[in-house]
Structure formats: structure tokens, C-alpha cells
Amino acid sequence: MDTIPQATVSALHLLTSLDPALLSVVGRSLAVSTSACLIAFGLGALAGAWLGVSRFAGRGTVLAVLNTLLALPSVVVGLLVYLLLSRSGPLGFLGWLYSFQAMVLAQTILVVPIVAALTRQAIEDADRMHGEQLTSLGATTFMRGLLLAWDERYALLTVLITAFGRAISEVGAVMIVGGNIDGFTRVMTTAIALETSKGDLPLAIALGIVLMVVVLALNALVAVLRSWRERIDGAATQVARVGVG
Amino acid sequence: MNTVAAALQGASADARRESAAGHSVFTLDQVGVRYGSAWALQSVSLTIGAGERVALVGPNGSGKTTLLRVLNGLIEPSAGTVQRLAASQQMLLFQRPYMLRTSAQNNVALGLWLRGARWRGACRLANDALARVGLAPLAQRNARTLSVGQQQRLALARAWVLTPDALLLDEPTASLDPDARREVEALLGKFASGQTQTLVFSSHTIGLVSRLASRVICLQDGRVRADLPVREFLQGTAFGESRPSLGELR
Numbered sequence: 001m002d003t004i005p006q007a008t009v010s011a012l013h014l015l016t017s018l019d020p021a022l023l024s025v026v027g028r029s030l031a032v033s034t035s036a037c038l039i040a041f042g043l044g045a046l047a048g049a050w051l052g053v054s055r056f057a058g059r060g061t062v063l064a065v066l067n068t069l070l071a072l073p074s075v076v077v078g079l080l081v082y083l084l085l086s087r088s089g090p091l092g093f094l095g096w097l098y099s100f101q102a103m104v105l106a107q108t109i110l111v112v113p114i115v116a117a118l119t120r121q122a123i124e125d126a127d128r129m130h131g132e133q134l135t136s137l138g139a140t141t142f143m144r145g146l147l148l149a150w151d152e153r154y155a156l157l158t159v160l161i162t163a164f165g166r167a168i169s170e171v172g173a174v175m176i177v178g179g180n181i182d183g184f185t186r187v188m189t190t191a192i193a194l195e196t197s198k199g200d201l202p203l204a205i206a207l208g209i210v211l212m213v214v215v216l217a218l219n220a221l222v223a224v225l226r227s228w229r230e231r232i233d234g235a236a237t238q239v240a241r242v243g244v245g
Numbered sequence: 246m247n248t249v250a251a252a253l254q255g256a257s258a259d260a261r262r263e264s265a266a267g268h269s270v271f272t273l274d275q276v277g278v279r280y281g282s283a284w285a286l287q288s289v290s291l292t293i294g295a296g297e298r299v300a301l302v303g304p305n306g307s308g309k310t311t312l313l314r315v316l317n318g319l320i321e322p323s324a325g326t327v328q329r330l331a332a333s334q335q336m337l338l339f340q341r342p343y344m345l346r347t348s349a350q351n352n353v354a355l356g357l358w359l360r361g362a363r364w365r366g367a368c369r370l371a372n373d374a375l376a377r378v379g380l381a382p383l384a385q386r387n388a389r390t391l392s393v394g395q396q397q398r399l400a401l402a403r404a405w406v407l408t409p410d411a412l413l414l415d416e417p418t419a420s421l422d423p424d425a426r427r428e429v430e431a432l433l434g435k436f437a438s439g440q441t442q443t444l445v446f447s448s449h450t451i452g453l454v455s456r457l458a459s460r461v462i463c464l465q466d467g468r469v470r471a472d473l474p475v476r477e478f479l480q481g482t483a484f485g486e487s488r489p490s491l492g493e494l495r
Binding site (some may be wrong): 129130132134135136137138139143147150151214232235 | 314317319332333336337339342343345346355356359361389403407
């Protein structure tokens with residue numbers, strides 16, 4: 001086994017030489033997580049917006065379940081999707097087990113609650129402040145949800161980035177439903193787990209560095225978006241307070 | 246523009262108002278509103294006729310905003326009955342108007358679009374309304390970057406373009422500087438200059454009440470303490486010994 005400094009040097013070499021095997025794994029990871037997040041965002045944002053503006057019997061229970069799902073362990077999701085997609089499962093006819101689609105499905109299930117819960121919170125806060133004004137303008141409950149979601153688009157972009165961070169860094173679900181097949185379903189997290197267990201540290205470290213950079217970049221993007229939004233809203237508030245014009 | 250927008254803008258709105266002239270637009274009978282265990286309104290009975298300009302006055306927490314929300318149909322009373330105009334025929338303006346993160350023009354067009362108008366036609370009408378309130382040069386500006394006074398005028402344009410039979414306003418000049426206050430007041434006067442447009446507003450400003458209202462409803466602890474013509478209210482004779490001080494209402 002390489003020593004840690006040697007492995008790190010080798011990892012940096014893999015990165016700087018744009019090693020094809022490394023790039024393939026990174027590309028697949030990004031593709032799976034991006035696909036899952038876009039699907040999850042479509043479903044979760046709609047559900048969250050609706051939950052944010054609607055009032056119905058049992059809403060409290062739905063919210064409690066949703067909040068519980070935030071802490072859903074990824075291996076449980078992996079197991080659930082495995083059972084669904086296995087040959088004897090209800091979706092076995094799709095033949096998706098150990099495929100790209102299976103990994104996308106698992107990550108989608110994993111992040112939908114995150115998107116829905118965070119969107120619900122943002123929309124509910126906005127609705128509490130401004131919902132009546134939209135209703136007075138003639139907006140139905142559904143339209144109010146859509147308008148508030150559109151108006152809170154910067155907050156929802158942050159939700160999307162958060163969801164992507166969760167998806168790309170999870171390992172349990174994609175390991176179970178993807179099978180970690182080389183050149184086919186191997187993604188960054190599963191590759192790191194495998195290469196570490198094999199003692200092939202350079203590739204594991206190189207992938208770890210890429211993963212950290214991706215997560216750091218996402219967090220930086222969230223911070224930039226938040227600061228940009230605060231600057232815009234802050235400027236607007238200041239103009240309003242001073243009464244310029 | 247489709248038929249809904251045409252109805253909002255055209256002759257049918259005038260016809261609607263003519264048929265409403267002389268009739269009551271809001272009738273409340275023993276209305277009560279409870280938030281939790283506290284009553285925000287209690288046993289409120291009143292009738293507001295078409296063309297009336299009614300000021301709601303009273304100290305903070307007296308129930309003015311709750312009454313406006315009941316009139317607008319945003320909340321249903323916990324007790325009593327309300328007969329009111331259809332939601333499409335009235336409009337409530339809030340103390341701090343909410344503007345979407347988009348242009349002033351889009352904010353005005355939104356109300357028309359929500360009531361069925363085509364977007365392009367709604368934008369055209371929005372531009373006319375913006376010109377009416379003196380905001381035409383700012384039509385493409387992000388509404389959130391406008392001053393409070395401009396946003397209040399924008400909210401008026403947004404209401405105006407819907408040609409409501411009744412305009413309800415919650416302290417419309419509360420957070421405005423004197424210039425902006427004068428501008429908004431002038432616009433409200435313009436709106437209420439017709440014989441059939443009903444104006445109901447809450448205010449702590451006696452000047453606004455005296456210039457704009459024809460009738461004053463004084464609320465205290467969720468109850469109507471006095472309901473009288475503005476002149477009598479200003480003379481203070483109707484209250485006798487127990488009349489509230491004007492300072493209390495400011």
C-alpha cells in the first residue's frame with residue numbers, strides 16, 4: 001500500500017493528467033445527480049409550493065412525515081428501490097436494476113423530501129407575509145403557490161443546490177441499486193469506497209478531492225446567491241426606507 | 246383582450262356601478278371575528294352604500310384591519326353574517342403593498358391576467374394605469390426597487406386597472422413622507438370622485454379623514470363606538486364626554 005504522501009502525489013497526477021477513468025466516473029456522477037435533482041426539483045418544488053399555501057385536514061401529519069423523510073437513510077432508499085426494481089418487484093419489468101436509471105430513481109427519492117420541505121418552508125413564509133395580497137388580486141390557491149414559488153426563485157435555486165449536494169455525496173443507495181459496475185454504474189462515492197477497500201488510494205484520493213471541490217463549489221454558489229439576493233433585497237428595502245424618487 | 250378583461254375595463258363595469266348606485270355594497274349583521282380566544286371584532290352591524298367614502302378610525306388593535314379583511318372576504322366571520330360585493334368587484338390595498346420581483350408594468354398587469362385577460366392586453370392596460378399615477382417612466386423598473394410612495398402609487402394603479410366598485414385601503418398613507426402622502430391622497434380623491442365608487446379606508450391621520458371621507462366609523466376593542474358623518478366626527482359632539490381624543494387616533 002502506498003504511503004499517504006505518495007498516494008496524494010499520484011492522485012494529483014491523475015487529476016492533472018485528466019485520467020480517462022477518473023473523468024468517466026466524475027462525469028457519470030454529475031450526470032446521475034443532475035438528472036435526479038432536476039426530476040426531484042420538478043416534483044418536490046410543486047409539492048412544497050402546494051403544501052406551503054394549502055390548508056387541509058391532516059396537513060400537520062403530512063408535514064411531520066415530510067420532515068421525517070428529511071433524515072431518510074440512503075441505504076434504506078437503496079433497499080426500497082432495489083425491492084421495487086428487482087425481478088420479483090412491482091417495477092421489475094422495467095429491467096432498470098444495476099443501471100443509470102436505477103441510480104437516478106434512488107437519488108430522486110432521496111432528495112424529493114429535501115426539496116419539498118425546504119420549498120414548503122420558503123413558500124409558507126412568503127404566503128404568511130403576502131398571500132392575502134395575491135388572493136385580493138384574484139389568485140386562486142394554486143396560482144398563489146406558483147406565483148410565490150416564482151417570486152422566491154432565488155431561494156428555490158438555493159434549495160436545488162442543497163439537494164444536489166445531498167445527491168452527489170450519498171453512497172448507500174447508488175451502491176445497492178447501481179451495483180458499482182466499472183464503466184457502467186460506478187460513481188465517485190462508490191468508487192472511493194471500493195478503491196479504499198482495495199487499497200488503491202491514489203484514485204480514491206483523487207475522487208475524494210473532486211468530490212470535495214464539487215461540494216465546496218456548491219456551498220460557495222449558495223453563499224454567492226444568498227449574498228446577491230440580500231444585496232438586491234437590501235438595496236430595495238433601503239430605497240424604500242429612504243423614499244428616493 | 247378577452248371578454249373578462251373587457252368586462253373589467255369597459256362599459257359593463259360602468260353599468261355594474263350604475264345598477265349598484267344607491268344600493269348597499271357591504272352589509273354586516275352582528276359580525277364577530279375571533280383569533281384564538283380573543284375577539285378582534287364583536288357584534289359589528291353596519292351597512293356601506295355604493296359611492297360612500299368611509300374612514301375607519303380607532304387605536305391600534307381596535308379591529309380596523311380585521312374589518313377590512315372581512316369586507317374583502319379574506320376571512321370569514323366567526324359570528325354573524327356578511328353580504329359583500331363579489332371578490333372581482335372589490336380590491337384591498339395593504340399598508341405595505343407586496344410587489345413581485347419583476348417590473349412595475351408586470352405587477353400591474355398581473356391582476357388583469359389573474360382575472361382572465363391576455364398578457365399582452367393586460368400589459369397595454371397596465372401602461373395606461375401607470376401613466377395615470379405618474380409612474381409611466383418607471384414601467385420597466387423592478388418594482389421592489391421603487392420607494393414606498395411609488396410602490397403605494399403602483400398598488401393604486403394595480404387596483405385601478407381592475408376598475409373595482411369598491412376600494413378598501415389599510416392605512417394607505419401611514420409610512421409615506423409628506424410629498425408621497427399628498428400624491429397618494431390626490432389619487433384616492435380622483436378614484437372616489439365618481440358617484441358610485443366606494444372607498445373604505447383605515448387611517449390614523451385626521452387630515453386624510455377630513456379631506457377624503459364622508460362618513461367615519463370609530464372602532465374600539467373590536468366594537469363600533471361611533472358611526473357618523475365626517476363633520477360631526479370632527480366636531481366631536483357625537484361622543485359627549487366619552488369621545489376619543491383625536492391624538493389617540495393619530
